[in-house]
Amino acid sequence: MEMDSARRKSTGDIVDAESLWDTHPVDKDDYECHDCAVKAWPASYLRGVNLRRPYFKLSPNASHGPSCGVLGAQTYLERAKAAPLGTGEGGFPLPWPDRLVLAHERPAVDVAGTGRGPDAASGNRTRAGGGGPPRGGGEGRRGHAVGTLRPICRAYIAFPHDRAGLPLAVPQCVGQTFDQVFRRLSGSEITVHREPRRLYYAALQWCAPTVNEAAAEWLLDAGEWDAAHKRRGIAYRVRVVWSHWTPRQRESLRREVEIARDEAKQHKEKAVKAWMFFVGTQDADDPALLVVDRFELVCCLMAQMIYPPRA
Numbered sequence: 001m002e003m004d005s006a007r008r009k010s011t012g013d014i015v016d017a018e019s020l021w022d023t024h025p026v027d028k029d030d031y032e033c034h035d036c037a038v039k040a041w042p043a044s045y046l047r048g049v050n051l052r053r054p055y056f057k058l059s060p061n062a063s064h065g066p067s068c069g070v071l072g073a074q075t076y077l078e079r080a081k082a083a084p085l086g087t088g089e090g091g092f093p094l095p096w097p098d099r100l101v102l103a104h105e106r107p108a109v110d111v112a113g114t115g116r117g118p119d120a121a122s123g124n125r126t127r128a129g130g131g132g133p134p135r136g137g138g139e140g141r142r143g144h145a146v147g148t149l150r151p152i153c154r155a156y157i158a159f160p161h162d163r164a165g166l167p168l169a170v171p172q173c174v175g176q177t178f179d180q181v182f183r184r185l186s187g188s189e190i191t192v193h194r195e196p197r198r199l200y201y202a203a204l205q206w207c208a209p210t211v212n213e214a215a216a217e218w219l220l221d222a223g224e225w226d227a228a229h230k231r232r233g234i235a236y237r238v239r240v241v242w243s244h245w246t247p248r249q250r251e252s253l254r255r256e257v258e259i260a261r262d263e264a265k266q267h268k269e270k271a272v273k274a275w276m277f278f279v280g281t282q283d284a285d286d287p288a289l290l291v292v293d294r295f296e297l298v299c300c301l302m303a304q305m306i307y308p309p310r311a
């Protein structure tokens, strides 16, 4: 089974597979399942060689622990497309990211004594916000902290019927659930948002980004709709201010966008799109412009977005 995240043993953080693009060199022995701690191998992370996203996999003979949340997740993910998962007695059955904690805002927490294996209990390890799924199964899962936006967006996509009930906290963004925190940009008009800093998302237009040393700018398939000509009028655009990013980080974002577009193209159904997600600030003078400056706060994922019918 492929996993799109794993725990990095040297830091205790749960990391996206995409973070392998920015890791050099990749220490293949540094990763484990974030739930049961079985060894996880990084895969498909070589730039220019691997054409798909990175992921983690187990050794051929290895398996997840008996109560590992990764087991059975596939069944739940299928079910989640049609109905809420979290209404039963046991609470939400899968681990989910319930808060974003950026690296410089993270408290140093000693994990010794948290019941983890001896390899993780030594040294000055930190865990994102002290979070992490509980050991053992049966009961509902708790949320855990993550250091990038990507796993939060994956959960938003994966659990459409639970968005209103699942707690989520993103720094400097209003809202306490996935539904409240995420803000899809309007497809028919440019809206001035009362809270300029939000977790915005929209599908991408197909055109190439405008790129220079200071920033990259992508046009979004959202904004004014020119009904007379049946086409997009003034579109929202996301400006990623990356002058302080490393070349690797810039390349990773461009690569992620390209891969998401290729993935969407291969699907052919119109509903499958490449979606740009970002915690950005709406410009005070130009409401069509949204600005993001941290690489942890922007990602691009292919998805067929599901919206439950309104009650």
Ligand SMILES: [Zn+2]
Binding pocket: 033, 034, 035, 036, 037, 038, 064, 065, 068, 069, 070, 071
């Ligand atoms: Zn596991």
